[in-house]
Amino acid sequence: xxxxxxxGSHVSVSEGALVLLRCNYSSSVPPYLxxxxxxxxxxxxxxxxxxxxxxxxxxINGFEAEFKKSETSFHLTxxxxxxxxxxxxxxxxxxxxxxxxxxGKGTRLSVIA
Amino acid sequence: xxxxxQSPRHKVTExxxxxxxxxxxxxxxxxxxxxxxxxxxxxxxxxxxxxVKDTDKGEVSDGYSVSRSKxxxxxxxxxxxxxxxxxxxxxxxxGEYTEAFFGQGTRLTVV
Numbered sequence: 001x002x003x004x005x006x007x008g009s010h011v012s013v014s015e016g017a018l019v020l021l022r023c024n025y026s027s028s029v030p031p032y033l034x035x036x037x038x039x040x041x042x043x044x045x046x047x048x049x050x051x052x053x054x055x056x057x058x059x060i061n062g063f064e065a066e067f068k069k070s071e072t073s074f075h076l077t078x079x080x081x082x083x084x085x086x087x088x089x090x091x092x093x094x095x096x097x098x099x100x101x102x103x104g105k106g107t108r109l110s111v112i113a
Numbered sequence: 114x115x116x117x118x119q120s121p122r123h124k125v126t127e128x129x130x131x132x133x134x135x136x137x138x139x140x141x142x143x144x145x146x147x148x149x150x151x152x153x154x155x156x157x158x159x160x161x162x163x164x165v166k167d168t169d170k171g172e173v174s175d176g177y178s179v180s181r182s183k184x185x186x187x188x189x190x191x192x193x194x195x196x197x198x199x200x201x202x203x204x205x206x207x208g209e210y211t212e213a214f215f216g217q218g219t220r221l222t223v224v
Contacts, residue, residue, distance in 0.1 A: 009153070034212055043203060043215040044156075090155060092213075098163065100146055100171065101205075101213050105155035 002027060004093050006104035014112050019063075019078040021107050023091030026072065032094040033074040034101065035065055039087045047089075050074060061085070086111045116140050119204050119216040126223055132191040134219050136204030138184075142214075144207040145187040147171075147179065149200040150218070156203065162187055194223045 007022040025031055032051050036044040048059025055067040061084075065076045074091060088108045092101040116139030126132050136145060144163055148156040148171075158171030160179040168179050176198060178190045191198055201220050205213040 006155075036215075043217045044205075046212050046214075049212050098144060098207075100144075100158050100161050101207075102158075103148075103156040105153060 002031075002093060002095055002102050004091050004102055004104040006089075006091050006107050008107055009105065010108045010110065012110040012112060013081045015083055016080050019076070019081045019085065019109065021076040021089050021091075021109065023065075023074045023076065023104060024072055025074065025091075025093045027093065027095060029095055030069075032096075033065075033067060034092040034094075035059065035063070035074075035076050036090045036092060037061075037087050038090065038106075044090065047076070081109075081111045083111050083113065085109060117204060117206055117214060117216040119202075119219050121219060122217065123220045124222070126194050126221070128195060128223055129193050132194050132221065134189045134202055134204075134221070136187045136189070136216060138187075138206045140206055140208075140214070141184060142206040142208050143184075145181065146205040146207070146213065147177075147187070147189045148203045148205065149173065150203060151200050159189065159202075191221075194221075196223050199223045 003026045005024045034049045035047040048057045050067045058064045063078045090106045091104040118137045120135045146161040147159040157173045162168045162181040180188045201218050204216040207213040
């Protein structure tokens with residue numbers, strides 16, 4: 001069965017520091033991969049997506065992620081954290097264009113001034 | 114923002130009562146989904162639809178039913194609400210080979 005693992009339910013970084021949120025997936029076929037962000041009391045907003053084009057994907061708000069097939073990973077990074085990045089982040093995978101997304105359990109990012 | 118409206122946004126109901134949540138879209142997307150979000154569990158799929166009157170079960174479908182009589186509406190019914198169904202429910206829509214777009218959520222409390 002397809003699955004997504006997000007390492008670390010809570011990550012804390014200082015303002016201006018590198019953000020690294022980890023995501024690994026299980027799949028025997030090339031997946032579609034997504035990162036979503038959720039601010040308090042809101043729905044999920046797409047940050048970026050990988051759909052078998054470039055392996056380095058750039059998203060909104062300065063975030064990017066790299067698809068590494070050999071490591072079955074799709075980690076999310078941002079060079080310099082901002083206070084406004086504090087939110088919960090979800091990695092999701094789909095294995096064809098019309099299958100439901102399967103989500104990881106989420107990682108809450110705190111940014112310390 | 115994608116045209117998705119969930120109603121109601123908040124609801125408190127008593128154990129044993131039926132509850133229906135509505136998801137309405139204006140995007141004419143074929144695929145619609147109901148997820149529930151609980152701390153420590155992320156989002157889990159309840160049911161989904163791939164067309165009018167075409168639905169299928171997800172990971173946590175027990176105690177829930179769905180209906181889709183029109184492209185734009187996808188209803189989720191809790192047949193007899195239980196405290197374990199206290200959660201935040203999200204509707205999502207998706208085109209083929211695109212990302213999913215989410216509604217604002219419905220916070221349901223079963224007392």
